[in-house]
Amino acid sequence: MKDIPPKNKDFKRNKEKIDKRVLELVEGGYTKETAAKIADVEFVIMATKARREATANDPSLKDEEKEAELFKKDDVLSENTIRLGELLAEKGEKKTMGAENVVETKDTVNPVVETIATPIEKVEKTEAEENEDIMKKITENSERVIVEDNTKFEENIKNIHEKSEKMITEAKEKSDKKMEEIRNTIANGFKNTKDDAVAVKKETTKETVAAPTEKKENTHVNVELNEIEKIKALKIELETEKEKLKNPAGKVEDTKISEKKSEEKVIEKASEQVLLAQLNNARVQYADGYKKFLADRKKDSSWYKNLGRKIFGSKVTESETPQYLKDLEKEYEKTTIEYGKNMYSEKEAKLKNSKLTSEQQKIELKRYKGNEIFTKVIAEEQTRLNALKAENLPLKEKALWKQGMDWYLKQPRWKKIAISTALSTAAIATFLPSSIAAGGVTATYLGTKYVRGLTGSFVGQSAAQAYDWLFKSKSAENREMEERNLAKRFSEETFDTSFAKNKKEFDEISEKERKAKRERLITKALITVAAGGIASYEMGNILHNISPEQALANGDLQKPGADGHGTVKIELKTESVDYSSRGAIQTIHDLKTQISHDYPDITKAPANIQEFMKTDSTQEAIKLGMYNPNSPAESMIVQKGTLSFENGTLKTHYIDMKGIEHDQVLIKGADVEQFKGDMFDSNHQGQHVAPQEGSAHATPEDGEIDQQLEQNQVNPTETPAIDEHLKQNQVNPTETKGQYDASGKRIPENPIEPTGEILQSLLKQHLEQAQLVRTENINHLFGKNTTLWDNVKNSHSPSLTADKIMHLKTEGMTEDTKKLVSYLNKLHDVTGLSPLEETLVSAAETNDEFITRSLEKAAEMEVLDEVKL
């Protein structure tokens, strides 16, 4: 066992030895300057190696600390090794002596350092001998990396296997439990179908007995299949029972139907979990087989001859693919299809229960298949396989491939669309020789069925143009014009909301990219520093719920402006509010207030947040299924929970009235899913279900329902309001017609002395309204050209504060400046407020501060309409 060098061991330069080394190098043909540099770099390398070794063996460091330290040292090491190579090459690569002469530790005797500092060559060798030695070292090191890689891979596979098994077991336990519950429900609920229930029970017993035997005989995959079969059988039973329920003779209470529906959902979920586990398992097995195949392939190759390339990753022909790999691939594909089918049938069932017409259902189903199912079963799965293939490329190629992907992902969205269009559509045919693609010219292409079918669509119109841009040579002037046209065509898209979903995933990718950079440096230097592991660049992350834009994000997301040149930076943030005791609409209000605060410039928010802000809160609550004015149980009810936008995805976490926790995604991209929790009758018309104390609908003070508040907040459209101001002005402004006098001021109806809570709410709503108007006004004033606003909004520069800007003479100024000056004056005229000037103890008010303060004042005065632009 090696001695462990002391922590933070320091090394000092031995001037005498360095001078000696420089002299040797000069005698060997290097200039004095180069020789000094070489000696210096050699010292750094040797010292870093020793420090690295010390770090690696330091038991006092935590794993993460060690990893970080090693990471840094590896970078230093590889950079200096590259540098050394370059310096040595200045004369014609001549290694005469090791660097042991230029470094010494404070400890006179240190086995580790001595080992490291052992001369590379003590005796000068011939060039052929040197090359052979170098090759040998590289081979040894490379093989060591491969062995270590393989070991890690095996460990990973084992972990994934274990995880899959665990998931399957959990899903099985869950579905067993649910099956039992359902059977009990059936048995208890259908007294006049007792015989059926008994039959079901008998059937179940048979299955239960049969299952363990099968389990012993088959692999876990078969167990999963059994589970699926069981679940399917159970679903059929449920369908049968459902039919019976529809029969009036069944005389079953509505609550039973509801319970059964809920149980069905659970079964569907369990079924999906099993399929997912099965898919993961099939992928892992295929990956395992693929790795094995490549390893076998490598064994059959000449290592020296193929060193570093063309062993892995090359195109695998059909004939050399072994049967076991074909079988695994087939199984993987089959599982993928099963998963897709399950997604499809579940969606189909959902749509059947919707209010959509048959035609609308068909369209939605096609859309779902083309987008969600494609993304899951093709895009994500293919990406994972590509990641696997990339992992098996030689290091240099892998690094280059990764860099090529980085380059692609950094392209603006419109360029990616253009590249994708050119690559993935029939435009590809346009650059083929006519013998390959019959009539493969743009004109013919544009006449195809496909393009005719896409008349007016961006793809059809742009494919040929995209191809021309990419592949055809042309003058710079023409290219520029073409680029402008393309940018315009492809930049008309809305925000890419999907990129706002996965900041966390992006961070992970960034980290992996950082590691990949290190890997490239190491490869360049032809050294192997395997400790710490060589990071994999898992492309799966890129398309796993993440678009290429996400990978581009890096805190500097941009989308082309309307002209294809201007850009708007998208800011990814998380907003979260607790459910208000006053209901869903109030909660949505609260969330909007927070968003207004976090996004002073709403154009920088992801598209679906912008949409959320534009939509009336009541309408939003209806859209999200939290409020249904047409239902007796019209309002959602939870004990407590949160509503949050996480990077553009609206999520809710809540505890229902039974104390069960739930997580649900409500808005993701363009998809909206309705709230799945409980609803109740807040009107108390008929059967009222009183919420429990502390629930989102109970008044916190006394635990009882404050009916007036609830009616105001939860169902403003159906109940007489206690505070008409709140109801009409704040919650549903669209219903306030006729409530204003000729001057535009609201005429209060049945004014009531507001309670403390109402006052607080009022204040909050004033602030919210003011923020909304502020955002709209800024958009109105500057649109997408926010340069001026960006410069002056928070500036404390003496000439740019609000009090100075407001009094500027506007002659000869730009239109934007004139508008700003005019707006500040308008705020002053309506509210009577003036911008605060600089004092000895405080800075002058900025333009944004003054605007915000004035708008809040206007809201309080109920004259906000007068300052709207």
Add this chain to the structure above:
Amino acid sequence: MNPIQNNIIDILELDNLPKEEAEEILIRTGTLIYQNVLMRAVEKMTDKDQDDFEKMLDNEAKPEEIFSFLKDKVVDFEKIIIEETEKFKNKTSNIMNQIGN
């Protein structure tokens, strides 16, 4: 098979999707094909071409420069694109056609 006759867009029925979704799918498809094409292209390059390619990427070359380079330096680059597109299309077609039909 002439790619014009049977293309990815037909299989995915992108014309049925809203514009934004169609764009997303198109980008994802293009990214997958680009991944595969690039993987084969870097393998086919000579050492010098690899170095030159790396420099271009370092310098953030324009797409047209990148693709011109690949077309010039990688033997049968167009063929690789065709093969990878076909491969992707066939796989996609095989899987997607078995779902929901």
